Amino acid sequence: MSDPTAYIPPKIWTWNKESGGKFASINRPIAGPTHDKELPIGRHPMQLYSLATPNGVKATVMLEELLALGHSGAEYDAWLIKIDGNQFSSGFVAVNPNSKIPALMDRSGPTPIRVFESGAILMHLAEKFGALLPAGGAARAECLSWLFWQMGAAPYLGGGFGHFYAYAPIKIEYAIDRFAMEVKRQLDVLDRRLAESPYLAGDYYTIADIAVWPWYGGLVKGVLYEAGEFLQVQDYKNVRRWADAIGKRPAVQRGRMVNRTWGDPASQLHERHDASDFATKTQDKVASDKPAAAE
Numbered sequence: 001m002s003d004p005t006a007y008i009p010p011k012i013w014t015w016n017k018e019s020g021g022k023f024a025s026i027n028r029p030i031a032g033p034t035h036d037k038e039l040p041i042g043r044h045p046m047q048l049y050s051l052a053t054p055n056g057v058k059a060t061v062m063l064e065e066l067l068a069l070g071h072s073g074a075e076y077d078a079w080l081i082k083i084d085g086n087q088f089s090s091g092f093v094a095v096n097p098n099s100k101i102p103a104l105m106d107r108s109g110p111t112p113i114r115v116f117e118s119g120a121i122l123m124h125l126a127e128k129f130g131a132l133l134p135a136g137g138a139a140r141a142e143c144l145s146w147l148f149w150q151m152g153a154a155p156y157l158g159g160g161f162g163h164f165y166a167y168a169p170i171k172i173e174y175a176i177d178r179f180a181m182e183v184k185r186q187l188d189v190l191d192r193r194l195a196e197s198p199y200l201a202g203d204y205y206t207i208a209d210i211a212v213w214p215w216y217g218g219l220v221k222g223v224l225y226e227a228g229e230f231l232q233v234q235d236y237k238n239v240r241r242w243a244d245a246i247g248k249r250p251a252v253q254r255g256r257m258v259n260r261t262w263g264d265p266a267s268q269l270h271e272r273h274d275a276s277d278f279a280t281k282t283q284d285k286v287a288s289d290k291p292a293a294a295e
Contacts, residue, residue: 039091042077049081050102052260054214055118059102061255068251071129078258078272119151122207132207143201146208156182166225187236194238217243
């Protein structure tokens with residue numbers, strides 16, 4: 001293990017150098033816009049500004065699931081927001097002051113409604129359309145409990161394990177061990193729950209599954225951080241069964257493509273403005289060898 005005395009925190013922390021790592025150039029300890037740029041607005045009721053990281057996939061899968069259920073009011077334009085500084089534009093910050101994707105503008109009524117944070121977007125859409133969220137009782141409580149479990153747990157997987165395992169400029173044994181232990185504990189929590197029921201809230205697919213699948217489903221299927229062998233994800237058989245079942249859903253397959261700019265070009269749809277876009281695709285696809293940072 002590296003020498004724990006190698007770094008002694010100063011009495012007052014100051015931002016006097018880049019933090020290092022793949023995304024150091026866009027990390028900063030202050031909020032607010034860095035430049036003026038308005039967001040585009042399409043013709044549909046829902047305007048989504050996003051990127052196909054796990055949090056972004058939640059929103060596009062939800063919208064595609066609602067459309068599959070026949071809710072035409074969920075038609076949407078999905079605009080690509082790359083995490084390269086575009087999230088600090090004045091237009092995007094106006095929709096999400098936290099400068100994180102995804103961000104939604106619901107323009108279905110006389111006054112546009114901004115919704116930011118992926119869990120809030122799922123709840124807003126579920127309640128608006130009366131779908132994928134139990135109406136009440138124990139089932140609703142279970143669904144919301146797992147939804148908020150994901151919101152609290154994912155930072156350990158993303159900003160914790162994912163950062164130190166995949167993106168940090170140096171490998172720190174203590175940090176990787178600490179977060180690997182927590183991620184495996186979380187996988188065990190999920191595996192035990194999914195041994196009891198087919199989906200997280202019980203017998204039916206809900207926004208809880210939509211929230212958890214891009215993160216933990218992606219992890220056990222080897223598409224997130226390529227850490228499957230390291231974490232021995234094959235041991236979590238119930239999570240893998242659940243991940244496979246959700247991954248076969250046509251709406252999930254479509255949602256996963258939207259705002260995706262890496263991997264197999266056939267898996268990418270940079271922007272989505274109509275259902276027919278899945279057939280025609282876009283012509284500006286350029287695959288990269290690594291996915292964007294999980295956000």
